[in-house]
Amino acid sequence: ETGVTQSPTHLIKTRGQQVTLRCSSQSGHNTVSWYQQALGQGPQFIFQYYREEENGRGNFPPRFSGLQFPNYSSELNVNALELDDSALYLCASSLSGPTYEQYFGPGTRLTVT
Amino acid sequence: AQKITQTQPGMFVQEKEAVTLDCTYDTSDPSYGLFWYKQPSSGEMIFLIYQGSYDQQNATEGRYSLNFQKARKSANLVISASQLGDSAMYFCAMREAFSGGYNKLIFGAGTRLAVHP
Numbered sequence: 365e366t367g368v369t370q371s372p373t374h375l376i377k378t379r380g381q382q383v384t385l386r387c388s389s390q391s392g393h394n395t396v397s398w399y400q401q402a403l404g405q406g407p408q409f410i411f412q413y414y415r416e417e418e419n420g421r422g423n424f425p426p427r428f429s430g431l432q433f434p435n436y437s438s439e440l441n442v443n444a445l446e447l448d449d450s451a452l453y454l455c456a457s458s459l460s461g462p463t464y465e466q467y468f469g470p471g472t473r474l475t476v477t
Numbered sequence: 478a479q480k481i482t483q484t485q486p487g488m489f490v491q492e493k494e495a496v497t498l499d500c501t502y503d504t505s506d507p508s509y510g511l512f513w514y515k516q517p518s519s520g521e522m523i524f525l526i527y528q529g530s531y532d533q534q535n536a537t538e539g540r541y542s543l544n545f546q547k548a549r550k551s552a553n554l555v556i557s558a559s560q561l562g563d564s565a566m567y568f569c570a571m572r573e574a575f576s577g578g579y580n581k582l583i584f585g586a587g588t589r590l591a592v593h594p
Contacts, residue, residue, distance in 0.1 A: 397581065405586060406568055406570075452520050454520075456522075465527060466524075468514070468522035469521065470520055470521040471520040473520065
């Protein structure tokens with residue numbers, strides 16, 4: 365059974381640029397959630413995708429957007445990068461429904477200069 | 478709104494000793510789930526243990542146990558026989574479920590555990 369994978373591992377971007385982060389969910393999982401973890405803080409929920417649709421969103425602006433593909437993999441896109449977007453971005457996959465655990469990937473560390 | 482509070486920014490423990498990491502939560506939902514995750518310096522969040530609000534017994538997973546006190550709204554993690562590899566950040570989290578089927582995890586600020594030889 366393959367776990368959650370994310371790419372790239374590290375990324376450096378300049379303010380104002382756009383970035384795409386990728387996530388492959390664990391085998392059999394149909395739900396993907398994205399979290400942002402700023403340095404020294406706990407992760408914050410960005411949004412969740414199920415059946416290729418966003419079905420829940422945290423307190424993040426529209427320049428944070430995502431996609432889920434038929435194979436349940438997912439992308440997180442961030443436009444007009446700001447310095448405060450520097451963080452570890454974590455992807456978590458699960459089965460649908462609140463009773464299932466979310467399994468996290470290793471994260472992508474984004475630095476915005 | 479649901480909230481998780483971890484009041485210990487850092488903890489130290491001697492190898493082979495037990496340690497308790499504190500977590501309190503706030504919710505008005507009668508049905509909820511509580512989680513503990515370990516985050517090593519590599520960044521990956523590793524699931525440790527889960528406690529459902531209706532579970533009658535405290536959850537245990539190997540050296541990890543969860544001291545669940547519902548009336549006090551606390552869900553402390555107990556690590557027995559600490560090992561050097563237990564040095565990491567530990568996060569308490571609560572699952573918040575919404576209509577439409579989606580659910581999210583709300584995390585505390587974390588506790589950094591250092592295990593000394």
